[in-house]
Amino acid sequence: MAAHRTPRDKIDEIPTPAGSTHPVDEKLPALKMATSGLQHVAAMYAGVVAPPLIVGAAVGLSGAELTFLTGACLFTAGLATFLQTLGVWKIGARLPFVNGVTFAGVAPMTAIVASTKDKSDALPVIFGAVIVAGLLGFLAAPVFCKAIRFFPPVVTGSVITLIGVSLLPVAFGWAQGPDPAAADYGSPSHLALAGATLLLVLLLRRFTRGFVKQIAVLLGMVAGTLVAVPFGMTDFGPVAQARLIGFPTPFHFGAPQFQLAAILSMCVVMVVSMTESTADMLALGEVVERPADERTIAAGLRADTLGSALSPLFNGFMCSAFAQNIGLVAMTRIRSRFVVAFGGGFLVLMGLCPAAASLIAVVPRPVLGGAGVVLFGSVAASGIQTLVRAGLDKDNNVLIVAVSLAAGIIPITAPHFYHSFPQTARIVLDSGISTGCLVAVVLNLLFNHVGKGREAREVTHPMETAEEIAAVH
Template sequence: MASAPRFSKRGTSRRQPRERRWRWRNARTEPPHPVDQLLPPGKLMASGLQHVAASYAGVVAPPLVLGAAVGLSPRDLTFLVSAALFTAGIATLLQTLGFWRVGARMPFVNGVSFAGVAPMIAIVDAQDDRAHALPVVFGGVLVAGALGFLLAPYFCRLVRFFPPIVSGTVITLIGITLLPVSFGWIQGGHPERPTPMTNLALAAATLVIVLVLRRVLRGFFQQIAILLGLVAGTLIAIPAGAVDFAATRQAGLVGFPTPFHFGGPEFQLSAIISMCILMLVCMTESTADMLALGVIVGRPADERTIAAGLRADTLSSAVSPLFNGFANSAFAQNIGLVAITRVRSRFTVAACGVMFIVLGLSPVFASLIAVVPQPVLGGAGIVLFGTVAAGGVNVLLGAGLEKADNLLIVATSLGMGMIPVISRTFYDNAAIPESLKIILDSGVSAGCFTAVVLNLVFNHFGRRRGEGEGAAGAAGAVEPSVPVTG
């Protein structure tokens, strides 16, 4: 009788390591996630330049406003702007490339937070001697950044308070609150005056060019339609006399942001408290931005990612005063650019960070970006910022709005967030503490706080067993990685 075939343990043991080796080799050949994909040099630089164009105005606006409040000379004002670009580049590299547990490693542009303009001007106005104003601001930012870095791993746990009903509302508010920025650009920075017809024509031409390019172009050129639209709009503005090359003619070729150019940091308790409150606001906005970008790039931000991103924000904020910079946070306007172009590589934004450093070290190159007229930026900004708001609406569509309570949460939160957008003087009342005004004067912060509180009240606190479970489940259906508050 023939013996049955024998399957020895030895033969089996040989097969298993071979299978494991095959799986290991196959894993090595799998393509990286689009966020970690390194593009060819040409595409990398062009995409990075597009992010520079989209965020340049946001980086230089705060130092321009603050420098004017302090009364800096044109030379010192140029120095302050260059320092802001240099520190924004460092912050962006920390966020995109990262090291250790610092950096979300997502396509985020980091720069000077505009939310800090009002409290920093308040600090300046409180000084008897304006010569000490900037050192006091730098001292407050340094301490706030250091404390924020220590707080980051605990603050990130607030992600559980951002189910889609909340995150969708916040994303929508980010886009809506940014739209007035583009309108201000179209008006030339003078919202109290009638908008010149030339500005309207340039903004409309840029907007139409961007839309046409997005419609007719394909591939990479379609992805840089915003950049091409800005170039075309600037060229159209030259014969209209809307392009000023004076800054380019007066700028130097090389200029390093000398550490403590305006003096060493000075520490005042009131300024430190004000900057610490500002840092909490910036961390809240950055958390919302990371959640929004995570949805867009297909890599939802978890607690670990948010903690690393907040460390990058706060560490760069703590280092910035050394080079005459201010508090940094994530730039929401670049989220819209990523959504439109579908270029999700973080290395494109890292290239943007390198360009910021180069611009900060070379004022003449920085001035080349500055020649883009504000109306041209405004026309492109309508597409950029509107896309962010539309992304938030898309998240809300799956967040259970058919339930009346959820609809009420969104309606109230959007209303609260729109108050400071529509009326900047709404909270100018002596009875409201300055620390509370910092939160209320930020549409994103006010709307975010309202949405979190109302979500807890309506969907969790005091809910009877089985009541509202359908709504909570619907709220968690869009972003399963972001847990619903329990």
């Protein structure tokens, strides 16, 4: 017989012990918040700078313009992170949630660049489409958040596991080196550096205590970078060439242009982004032991979409939640949202100070890859923990997990599986997280909500009220 569960929409009503503060709202000492926040930045930096580098290269930007675009994306990621962590009015999940440029938009943005005759118009067209998609997403957030009832543990566990599994190939790619076209890509020296970083992180986690143990990933990356220096695997060129001060001038690349095809493409990306953010908020809520209810998800989606709508003002792209940082929260157990707000401050600083941004760029990719194995693997482990509570003794739930995981892993193991599908459909299908999430939701509806499935659910859980079943499902 299932244990009694508290409805998610009543979580906020559970009193905390007198005089205590939930770890999410805890303000830690400044030094601890700063170092832990920097660790969050290090974990997500490569994911923020990759989209502008790819899109900027497609547009044909010069080195200076490419640096400007990258700094702008760091700056807007910091602002979006402030919205999520600190919140304004009904905007912001107020969870330790990092926001940055979503990689889901890279393919459609490069497609927009390819279809634009005058490449100088490509970025303004992208910015116009992102603004419209962000505003429409902001208006849709209160409706979209009601999808929480379709995310019981069997669904959230599957999606959280997929988030971790989908991110692991990124870490493996980093471990092989910075340039897939280079002759030394995947060389033993790169893999050895990644392995050494991973080993350092594991040793720090095993043999240290307290604060040092909590920032093991950051210390591991610093140590890995130092190890790489005598082997010539660390490039300090970006630091020497970077300017000290630089501001992302509004509409630097021109006023936004609004083209219907581009807008429709970015609206599809926005739906994908909102789906992934909903799953990420549910995952983070489990990790920090403050389950995300409809109100929290609506506020978080408002922050995502408003951040996206404002981002093009400062020459940034669509913003979304960064799943890799959930793994960092799970591993360190530092759950304070103010720590992540500090990280947002560092992102803003790097956007305003290219020299500061270049310091993170010094960290070799193999070092990031070694640390990423721990971070992203922790996300997958959190998903498995959720699945343990999902009632896998029931055949229906086993099928839901099996098929949704299989659907989500297709883009990872067979990247060209959907090559003959229309580009619009591939925006969704090529995202294993989105595909697996949609499959899990549909199968949960089929097996646990429709007809006999719903009746079986009610018989299996006689202690739950109808309100509780609705809240959990």
